[in-house]
Amino acid sequence: MTIRFDGRVALVTGAGTGLGRSHALGLAERGAKVVVNDLGVTPDGQTASSDAALAVVDEIRAMGGEAMAHGADVADAEGVADMVAKVMAEWGRIDILINNAGILRDKTFAKMTLDDFRKVVEVHLMGTATCCHACWPIMREQTYGRIVLTTSASGLYGNFGQSNYGAAKAAMAGLMNVLHLEGARDDIRVNTLAPTAATRMTENLIPADALALLAPETITPGVLYLVSEDAPSRVILGAGAGSFALTRIYETPGITLGSEENTPDTIAERFDEIADPEGQQELQNAFEQTQKYVRNAARARGLNLNWGE
Structure with a gap:
């Protein structure tokens, strides 16, 4: 060509x-x-x-x-x-x-x-x-x-x-x-x-x-x-x-914290997990990130929310 x-x-x-x-x-x-x-x-x-x-x-x-x-x-x-x-x-x-x-x-x-x-x-x-x-x-x-x-x-x-x-x-x-x-x-x-x-x-x-x-x-x-x-x-x-x-700009899978453990101390203790690149992905728009965080939070709380899937 x-x-x-x-x-x-x-x-x-x-x-x-x-x-x-x-x-x-x-x-x-x-x-x-x-x-x-x-x-x-x-x-x-x-x-x-x-x-x-x-x-x-x-x-x-x-x-x-x-x-x-x-x-x-x-x-x-x-x-x-x-x-x-x-x-x-x-x-x-x-x-x-x-x-x-x-x-x-x-x-x-x-x-x-x-x-x-x-x-x-x-x-x-x-x-x-x-x-x-x-x-x-x-x-x-x-x-x-x-x-x-x-x-x-x-x-x-x-x-x-x-x-x-x-x-x-x-x-x-x-x-x-x-x-x-x-x-x-x-x-x-x-x-x-x-x-x-x-x-x-x-x-x-x-x-x-x-x-x-x-x-x-x-x-x-x-x-x-x-x-x-x-x-x-x-x-x-x-x-x-x-x-x-x-x-490319990638985002790691990260972690999701419940309300009681959502503290700067927990983030410091688990920062290596947050930074772990395994499973990282290239997001296609801003709402993909928002949907990811909401889905993760819903699952952690046992809620049935499939927004964006």
């Missing part, structure tokens, strides 16, 4: 350099019309220039593809609305949205200003939500859409000095889970990429010999699968240096 995107329109944010550029070129090589969005800022979100986005458009056109550039700030709803309107006027649809734009303002939490915390969350989380919100009604009308959010190991597992970035990136999992549920009826599939790549944002964080293995081009094949017609949905795909893996 060869994955193609002929007739599809793809919007890639932060596509002037690094991962975004690689994703845009990969989509174009396989037939997509590509919107190259890039504000043209430095890694910490300063200054702006359209040169990078226009250069990628030139690359795509040189290979015989179709592309347009737009310099919207992803966190600016009016700018994003203008971008989406121009895409619809030019091509009449948006099939694929890859949310890649981001900035870094790293400091320990003690030294970080709330302005720097807020700015990173604004770009990563609100920027992603703003772009998804602008494309969502179009994809619903088409009854087709493929969306990729971009998280990070810093959000999934933590990284010293990145509380702002980690918080914003962890939020991608929650946004994906809800959009997956709300988009299923209209064949809108929503996935999350967790990349480790050699980019402007990581060049000072990763040793030079490791950077040589982490080219963005080693990650893009995973993204192209996540936005393909037969893509899965609700997947967190880790990617880097040609390695791919899934991150």
Whole structure:
């Protein structure tokens, strides 16, 4: 099977350099019309220039593809609305949205200003939500859409000095889970990429010999699968240096305590049982957890309650 995107329109944010550029070129090589969005800022979100986005458009056109550039700030709803309107006027649809734009303002939490915390969350989380919100009604009308959010190991597992970035990136999992549920009826599939790549944002964080293995081009094949017609949905795909893996959130079976033994002392004494991973499962929505707890409590009290079964 060869994955193609002929007739599809793809919007890639932060596509002037690094991962975004690689994703845009990969989509174009396989037939997509590509919107190259890039504000043209430095890694910490300063200054702006359209040169990078226009250069990628030139690359795509040189290979015989179709592309347009737009310099919207992803966190600016009016700018994003203008971008989406121009895409619809030019091509009449948006099939694929890859949310890649981001900035870094790293400091320990003690030294970080709330302005720097807020700015990173604004770009990563609100920027992603703003772009998804602008494309969502179009994809619903088409009854087709493929969306990729971009998280990070810093959000999934933590990284010293990145509380702002980690918080914003962890939020991608929650946004994906809800959009997956709300988009299923209209064949809108929503996935999350967790990349480790050699980019402007990581060049000072990763040793030079490791950077040589982490080219963005080693990650893009995973993204192209996540936005393909037969893509899965609700997947967190880790990617880097040609390695791919899934991150999943599991819940252990846990324990259920009666009213008399439901004390912090009992929880401390039985914490190893609570943490035992045997039989853990991947819940599909918030009510599955609620139903699980209610069923367990009902059984412990001898009640006949089969809610959710």
